[in-house]
Amino acid sequence: MQIYLPIAELSVNIFLILGMGAGVGFLSGLFGVGGGFLLTPLLIFVGIPPAVAVATEANQIVASSISGVLAHWKRGNVDFKMGLVLLVGGVVGSTFGVWLFKILRAMGQIDLTIQLSYVLFLSIVGGLMLIESINAIVKRKQKKTQKLHQHYWIHGLPFKIRFRKSRLYISATLPLGIGFLVGVLAAIMGVSGGFVMVPAMIYLLGMPTAVVVGTSLFQIIFVTANVTVLQAVNTQTVDVVLAMLLLTGGVIGAQIGARFGNKMQGEHLRGLLALIVLSVCAKIGYDLVSTPLDLYSIGLPGGH
């Protein structure tokens, strides 16, 4: 059954989009990630214009992160103070990102920027996750006592704030900076940025793992909401029909995935996720260097 998308201006198979939403939703429920890094490339792959895919993904992530944050809030796993500081950085970063997106699109370089960002961030995050999970599996039996968190130069930065829930006393510039970077990524790559945000919160800020996912989701809601409005105003590329289809499939998939996830071991899950991340990265990287079928491409001025 075909449905015509009013903003993307093309006709797609309803079940294909629902299935993609459900498949990625399953993985996001299984691994506890947003899944934007999988869904945006998939949408582009089936022919949705990259600009529409990125902007619409932002809208869809609003829904999935609200659904997720409610569950974490109930268990008291959201550090609102930390979330607000990250959020300030995120709103500034995503506003900057949408502006950058518009300029790159007019220059005809947006596709390249999206692809390069994917290759760069997916290879770093996927590589680190893979190494970490292999180490964890190997060393599981040799348990060592570790400090709560290490002290680096970053703990000497000014504007220190106490975050009770995270049991941290650190400079506000750090979460502001991380929020900014993830905001830019959210706008340009059409991702929630969770795959950068979560490791940064654990390893750079030293937050307790229990509050990381809930806090990350909390600030993602507002950053992606900001991206949605800005893209709607600046580029008119948010397709609500597409977003509704994706999130219908995504919500169902995520619930099934979460149930499967409870039965698997953490290290195995992370190792598996790392492999998926790296294979998406390899596919996009290959497309960048392999000779295109046609060296020429067409578009409209301003990138529409």
Added chain:
Amino acid sequence: MKYSLLFRVFFGLLLALAANISPAQAAQAARGELVVDLSNPMVAITTGFTGADILLFGVTDGKGDVVVVVRGPQRDTVVRRKYQVAGVWVNKDTITFKQVPGFYGLASNRPIAEFAPLVIRKENQIGPGFIQMVPADTSFSPKEIGLFKDALIRNKQNQGLYSLDPDKLTFLGNELFRANLNFPANVTIGTYGIEVYQFRDKKLINKRTTLLEVRKIGFEAGVYNFAHRHSLAYGVIAILIAGMAGWLANAVFRRV
């Protein structure tokens, strides 16, 4: 001759019934002019839109060949060429062509080159290769511009927006003809010009123009117009919908 006149009037009436041609037009046909009409003057894009077929009917005054050219709304179009920079393919050279038709369809009763001289085809832009494309930037060599122009046509053909081979135009008898014009799901919105040329003995003897409107209607039009006219409100509503959906999903699955 009397038989021929009767025949023409008969076909004119038949056409009038089939394609809503007015009696006045039917009379024109009877006087030996070229008359054309469409099965529907509008392509409506609705939720289930997967492309459309529009039937074009016409009557000629007898012998000759007919070409139908469909031109979509014109817009400036950018062509970019990729170069390999440090192993990665990057868009570099860019030429903007002014006012290029977004859609170009063709239909004829036999291969166009067999009956239409090159000069006339060039002059009337009959055939994708003859579409007038004026570059906004003149710093490129004519050879370079030619490559970019070919690329534009090739890309449009791959998207199904420029005709690769002319569609079939069928004569039913000597005077009545019909052509099935196909519009794919990715057609651009706007007013299309449909030109019908009649050739006889390698000469252009008749030309008629009719218009076709392609537009979104109903829900599709509502969403599109709202997104463009009230984009801030559209963005806010998109977030509210997403928020409701997220909350609903949580509420439903908590109980399962």
